[in-house]
Amino acid sequence: MKSENRIRLNAQNISDNEYFFGHKACAGCAGSLAVRLALKVLGERTFTALPAGCMSAVGFIYPQMAFAINAMISTFPGTASLLSGMKAGLKKLGKEDVNIVGFAGDGGTADIGIQALSGAIDRRDRVIYICYDNEAYMNTGIQKSGLTPFGTKTTTTPAGKNIRGCLTHKKNMFEIVAAHDIEYAATASVGYPEDFMNKVQKAAEASTTSYIHVLAPCPTGWGTPTETAVEIAKDAVDCGLWFLAEYEEGEFKLNRVPKEFSSVKNYLFQQSRFKHLTEDDIIEIERFRDKKWDRMKSKWLNEK
Amino acid sequence: MKYEEKMFVSGNEAVALGVCLSRPHVISAYPITPQTVVVERLSELVEDGSIDADFMHVESEHSALSAAMGSSAVGARTFTATSSQGLLYMAECLHYASGGRFPIVMMNANRSLALPWSIYGDLRDSLSLLDSGWIQVYVEDAQEALDMIIQGYKIAEHKEVLTPFMVNLDGFVLTHTYELVQVPNQQEVDHFLPPFETVNKMALDAPKSLGFSSTPQDNLEFKYQQHMAMMKSIEIIEASDREFGQRFGRTYGGMVDAYKCEDADAVLITLGSITGTARIVIDQLREEGLKVGLFKIRYMRPFPVNEIRELGRKVKAIGVLDKDISFGYEGTIFTNVNSALVGPDSPKVTMNFVGGFGGRNISKAEIAKMFHDLLFAMKGKPYDRVNFVNLGVKTNEIRK
Amino acid sequence: MIKPTLRNYKRPVYITDYPTGPNCESGHLVDKNSGWRTFRPTINLDLCKGCLRCYLLCPDGVIFKSNSKVDVDYDFCKGCGICAHECKFKAITMTKEDKE
Numbered sequence: 128m129k130s131e132n133r134i135r136l137n138a139q140n141i142s143d144n145e146y147f148f149g150h151k152a153c154a155g156c157a158g159s160l161a162v163r164l165a166l167k168v169l170g171e172r173t174f175t176a177l178p179a180g181c182m183s184a185v186g187f188i189y190p191q192m193a194f195a196i197n198a199m200i201s202t203f204p205g206t207a208s209l210l211s212g213m214k215a216g217l218k219k220l221g222k223e224d225v226n227i228v229g230f231a232g233d234g235g236t237a238d239i240g241i242q243a244l245s246g247a248i249d250r251r252d253r254v255i256y257i258c259y260d261n262e263a264y265m266n267t268g269i270q271k272s273g274l275t276p277f278g279t280k281t282t283t284t285p286a287g288k289n290i291r292g293c294l295t296h297k298k299n300m301f302e303i304v305a306a307h308d309i310e311y312a313a314t315a316s317v318g319y320p321e322d323f324m325n326k327v328q329k330a331a332e333a334s335t336t337s338y339i340h341v342l343a344p345c346p347t348g349w350g351t352p353t354e355t356a357v358e359i360a361k362d363a364v365d366c367g368l369w370f371l372a373e374y375e376e377g378e379f380k381l382n383r384v385p386k387e388f389s390s391v392k393n394y395l396f397q398q399s400r401f402k403h404l405t406e407d408d409i410i411e412i413e414r415f416r417d418k419k420w421d422r423m424k425s426k427w428l429n430e431k
Numbered sequence: 432m433k434y435e436e437k438m439f440v441s442g443n444e445a446v447a448l449g450v451c452l453s454r455p456h457v458i459s460a461y462p463i464t465p466q467t468v469v470v471e472r473l474s475e476l477v478e479d480g481s482i483d484a485d486f487m488h489v490e491s492e493h494s495a496l497s498a499a500m501g502s503s504a505v506g507a508r509t510f511t512a513t514s515s516q517g518l519l520y521m522a523e524c525l526h527y528a529s530g531g532r533f534p535i536v537m538m539n540a541n542r543s544l545a546l547p548w549s550i551y552g553d554l555r556d557s558l559s560l561l562d563s564g565w566i567q568v569y570v571e572d573a574q575e576a577l578d579m580i581i582q583g584y585k586i587a588e589h590k591e592v593l594t595p596f597m598v599n600l601d602g603f604v605l606t607h608t609y610e611l612v613q614v615p616n617q618q619e620v621d622h623f624l625p626p627f628e629t630v631n632k633m634a635l636d637a638p639k640s641l642g643f644s645s646t647p648q649d650n651l652e653f654k655y656q657q658h659m660a661m662m663k664s665i666e667i668i669e670a671s672d673r674e675f676g677q678r679f680g681r682t683y684g685g686m687v688d689a690y691k692c693e694d695a696d697a698v699l700i701t702l703g704s705i706t707g708t709a710r711i712v713i714d715q716l717r718e719e720g721l722k723v724g725l726f727k728i729r730y731m732r733p734f735p736v737n738e739i740r741e742l743g744r745k746v747k748a749i750g751v752l753d754k755d756i757s758f759g760y761e762g763t764i765f766t767n768v769n770s771a772l773v774g775p776d777s778p779k780v781t782m783n784f785v786g787g788f789g790g791r792n793i794s795k796a797e798i799a800k801m802f803h804d805l806l807f808a809m810k811g812k813p814y815d816r817v818n819f820v821n822l823g824v825k826t827n828e829i830r831k
Numbered sequence: 832m833i834k835p836t837l838r839n840y841k842r843p844v845y846i847t848d849y850p851t852g853p854n855c856e857s858g859h860l861v862d863k864n865s866g867w868r869t870f871r872p873t874i875n876l877d878l879c880k881g882c883l884r885c886y887l888l889c890p891d892g893v894i895f896k897s898n899s900k901v902d903v904d905y906d907f908c909k910g911c912g913i914c915a916h917e918c919k920f921k922a923i924t925m926t927k928e929d930k931e
Contacts, residue, residue, distance in 0.1 A: 216504070242490060243491075
């Protein structure tokens with residue numbers, strides 16, 4: 128199906144089927160929402176793999192199986208390679224009319240799984256890789272990953288007198304993936320669920336590898352109330368610390384360019400992981416945000 | 432590729448032929464010396480249409496086996512090959528594949544482990560992974576390598592086994608040496624090895640959740656099941672050896688292969704290609720009137736406990752030649768053999784000969800000396816439990 | 832409708848009652864999640880417009896369509912409150928569960 132004929136997905140027209148249900152994720156977990164919505168888009172002819180991490184830990188505790196489709200836990204570094212193997216096997220067994228999707232966290236994607244992911248994209252294997260980014264190793268108890276933002280307090284980047292949390296900014300996974308000349312890549316946020324679902328649909332239409340990086344807040348790790356995960360994921364986009372973009376046919380596209388950013392301070396201070404930040408820290412975070420946006424706008428906004 | 436009934440090929444090429452005849456759906460492998468020729472030949476065989484398989488160019492050994500598990504999980508027959516550091520890089524996936532009950536067949540070219548770096552052979556790679564839940568066979572020549580790939584699938588995929596299978600070839604000595612091999616007929620192989628069927632797979636009509644977590648309430652049971660499958664494989668290995676013999680005229684003895692052990696006083700236990708050299712030594716020593724024998728262990732896992740116990744009852748001295756060591760103790764084969772021998776009928780003397788690391792040669796003279804050491808020890812001469820053979824220097828204790 | 836469902840699960844008695852290796856029918860539930868809940872969502876059908884935003888955003892998929900509005904599967908609702916927080920019509924209220 129090409130884009131012209133594509134029906135935009137929304138709450139009214141997505142499948143009633145629940146393919147991820149009865150899982151043991153924490154209450155208000157946006158990672159599980161991302162998995163649930165993506166599978167509603169992809170449907171029953173889907174094979175999925177998830178590495179060691181939150182979503183596998185909560186979805187497959189024998190005999191409680193929360194996935195309604197074919198699913199398997201992969202090794203922590205091996206999400207993409209397991210997916211590739213599934214694809215190769217299914218192809219040789221004559222089952223090509225299926226979706227093969229992986230859901231790995233930020234650590235499983237940007238740190239330990241980046242090599243296998245790079246390999247899969249390089250081979251042009253037709254698999255969908257979804258990174259649900261909750262900005263730290265949450266399953267092991269909130270340790271810093273390569274996608275933990277500057278200033279974050281985690282259990283391995285404590286906020287003390289000498290060091291105020293994480294000293295590095297988020298690794299730029301979206302552009303790392305795009306640099307492979309991947310067929311389709313996108314960033315998304317559970318705060319913009321329709322945008323996310325439609326990107327999943329586009330990813331499923333790719334004839335080679337596709338990648339979606341979805342921001343998925345973790346109330347437990349972020350120190351937020353359980354009911355605000357979706358709202359805060361929207362705030363992250365609106366304040367400019369996260370962005371909605373696509374990479375398609377070799378071109379970057381910004382899906383949402385806020386005329387004016389909402390308050391970074393307000394976004395950060397809703398979360399206990401940022402409570403210790405000083406005015407200077409917030410200035411640094413805003414400076415980094417503005418630099419990134421300047422670059423994205425100047426390079427990606429195709430104002431001809 | 433045109434098969435001929437007889438072909439002059441290297442050990443690596445014999446493996447590639449065995450894989451080709453086994454009709455895998457997916458081959459995923461990463462190059463490493465001295466396994467590379469297998470990967471090269473297989474990609475040529477895929478290219479020229481001899482194998483209808485998907486050749487995956489993975490970016491590491493970890494991914495090679497991870498991808499193999501992915502394709503096995505959807506019901507595809509899968510092959511991979513590695514060696515040494517690559518095998519260790521796979522270590523996580525080795526345990527994963529056996530725990531997941533994925534009957535993947537892998538060729539391992541036995542090679543030394545760094546540091547120091549060496550591309551040459553010893554058995555420290557695969558023996559350090561004895562506990563990973565794979566069936567491990569050690570072959571002696573190119574013909575056995577070819578045949579064991581085919582038998583490997585038969586054994587691994589048996590519904591009561593469902594355990595991955597590792598075919599070990601001595602690096603360079605076997606992988607790179609050319610021999611004349613009999614290439615089985617494809618139709619005959621197809622009769623011997625039917626298409627892969629398993630309940631342990633994903634399917635569109637009956638979706639499965641594989642590779643799940645277990646609580647302490649169930650974990651032990653899954654591991655017990657895995658152990659019982661491995662124990663069951665002994666019977667399947669022996670049956671497969673017999674059936675292969677009936678169809679192709681070659682048998683290998685099943686779990687072990689004994690040479691002139693019947694009336695022997697002293698026996699040397701070996702693995703892999705060194706057995707060929709040792710056999711010549713046996714013939715020479717027999718001519719001198721010495722009652723010596725050779726006992727080749729083919730399978731390290733499952734372990735031939737019964738065969739070794741029976742040997743122990745018959746002979747007075749057993750030597751074990753280990754091209755590996757568990758530092759701070761002894762050779763791994765020696766430990767395994769000794770534990771099988773525990774009991775009232777165990778032989779008087781067991782000695783461990785450790786050497787051949789990183790491609791170091793073990794000569795016929797060295798092997799003959801091992802037998803003499805065993806025979807002297809049998810007659811009461813004091814002996815060391817662990818003996819390094821062919822050390823090129825004097826040890827410092829001897830320096831005066 | 833495809834959805835994981837609760838089964839009558841009997842613990843294995845013999846080793847052969849276990850599957851061969853870690854493989855299980857998908858969607859095989861043996862246990863509810865309702866015990867996790869401290870607050871219970873209640874839908875006021877007079878205020879509900881059937882926009883399905885709560886259905887869309889529930890991480891547990893426990894809100895389902897019912898007579899052009901919505902209902903909650905209390906067996907699996909963990910009481911996170913996203914539905915109530917995100918409802919634009921204030922049609923969902925969270926009330927403390929009476930714990931025995």
